[in-house]
Amino acid sequence: MRIDFHSHILPKMDDGAADTNESVKMLKLLADAGVDHVVLTPHFYRQNENIQKFLERRQASYERLCSVLEGVRCIPDLTLGAEVFFYPSLSSDPDFDKLCIGDTDYILLELPFERFHDNFFSEFMTFMNRCNKRIIIAHAERYLSFGNTPDDIKRIRKSGRNIICQMNCASIAEAGVFSRGKLLKLIEDGTISLLGTDAHNMAHRPPMFAEAEKVIVRKCGKEVFERICADSEKILSPKH
Ligand SMILES: [Fe+2]
Numbered sequence: 001m002r003i004d005f006h007s008h009i010l011p012k013m014d015d016g017a018a019d020t021n022e023s024v025k026m027l028k029l030l031a032d033a034g035v036d037h038v039v040l041t042p043h044f045y046r047q048n049e050n051i052q053k054f055l056e057r058r059q060a061s062y063e064r065l066c067s068v069l070e071g072v073r074c075i076p077d078l079t080l081g082a083e084v085f086f087y088p089s090l091s092s093d094p095d096f097d098k099l100c101i102g103d104t105d106y107i108l109l110e111l112p113f114e115r116f117h118d119n120f121f122s123e124f125m126t127f128m129n130r131c132n133k134r135i136i137i138a139h140a141e142r143y144l145s146f147g148n149t150p151d152d153i154k155r156i157r158k159s160g161r162n163i164i165c166q167m168n169c170a171s172i173a174e175a176g177v178f179s180r181g182k183l184l185k186l187i188e189d190g191t192i193s194l195l196g197t198d199a200h201n202m203a204h205r206p207p208m209f210a211e212a213e214k215v216i217v218r219k220c221g222k223e224v225f226e227r228i229c230a231d232s233e234k235i236l237s238p239k240h
Contacts, residue, residue, distance in 0.1 A: 003037045003232035004030060004076075004209055005101075005166050006083065006108060006138055006196025010061040013042035016200045020068045024075075025202050031074045033210035037236060038076045039101055039196075041083040041108050041138075051095035054082070079236065083138050085110045088123050091131040100133060106235055108166070110138040111156070115147040121155065128160035136235075140165035140192055141183050150182060154191055164231075166194040169212035170205070184219050193231045 008016025009026050017023040030038055040062070044054050062080060069075055081101035086109055090096060099107050112120070128135070140153050157163050167187065171178050186192045199207035216225045 001037060001229055001233040001236075002033070002035045002209065002213075003039065003194075003229075003236060004035050004169075004197050004199075004207065005039045005081075005136060005194045005232065005235075006041050006168070006198045007038055007207070008042060008083075008198070008200045009038065009065075010040050010042050010058065011064055013058060013061045016042065018201065020065055022202055023065050024068060024072065026199055026207055027069075027075050029202075030076055030197070030199075030207050030209060033207065033213070035076050035207075035209050037079065039079050039081045039108070041081040041101075041196075043110075044082040044084045044099065046085070046087050046090070046093075051093060051098060055095075055098055058082070081108055083108050083110050086112065086124075086127070088127055091127060091133070097133070101136075102236065103238065104134075104235060105132075106134045106136050108136045108138050111143060113143070113146055116143070116152050116156070121159065124156065125159050128163070131160070131162075134162035135160065135164070136194060137163060137165045139168045139171070139196070139198055141167050141171050141178055141186065144178060144182070150186060150191070153186065157191060164194060165192040166196045167192045168198045169195055169208040170198070172215050173208040173211035180215070180219075184216070187216065187228070188220050188224060193228060194235070195228060195232070 009023050011017045011020045011023045079102040082099045084099050172183055197207040197209055
């Protein structure tokens with residue numbers, strides 16, 4: 001199953017879709033790419049609002065979107081989530097559980113855009129020891145821009161037994177700041193096992209799932225892409 005684990009499609013929630021029209025266009029593009037399921041993950045920054053307030057805004061935005069989707073055919077299934085910016089006391093927040101993706105016990109976590117020094121690793125390790133949830137590291141490849149190495153990404157992933165990593169489709173699909181070879185290696189060796197478009201809009205950051213799939217299949221083989229689909233499905237499966 002093709003699942004987009006990271007998107008900013010909910011209207012007027014964050015710096016993503018500006019209105020429901022744009023949301024629908026993004027979802028149609030994903031449907032055309034064969035995406036079966038989209039996880040809606042607006043930014044959550046604890047310094048700006050509390051979890052309860054965020055959830056109320058998210059629900060209102062979701063209801064606005066659902067109202068315009070009535071009667072629209074061939075739209076991927078939708079699940080609510082959040083892209084939660086890391087803060088050390090996150091797991092002690094009483095509403096922490098409510099940030100999970102749908103009915104799963106996975107949380108999509110965004111780490112700070114900085115070089116990960118030893119004190120960050122120990123802070124993160126402490127968080128993981130206290131955290132009773134499973135963690136998906138959002139756009140794991142983006143941290144390579146800040147002086148971190150693939151080994152640092154692997155170290156983050158091994159900071160707890162419940163950590164998996166997601167890569168942005170655009171990072172693979174577009175020639176950019178990242179070495180494509182380096183990124184594909186992280187997929188091949190299983191360091192990164194999920195995909196997300198991190199789509200924000202149709203103009204500058206559109207969904208690029210199909211483009212990423214093409215590159216992965218061409219460079220790594222169909223079986224690697226199929227492994228991503230199988231791992232993705234397991235996460236949303238109720239038995240998991
Ligand atoms: Fe994002």
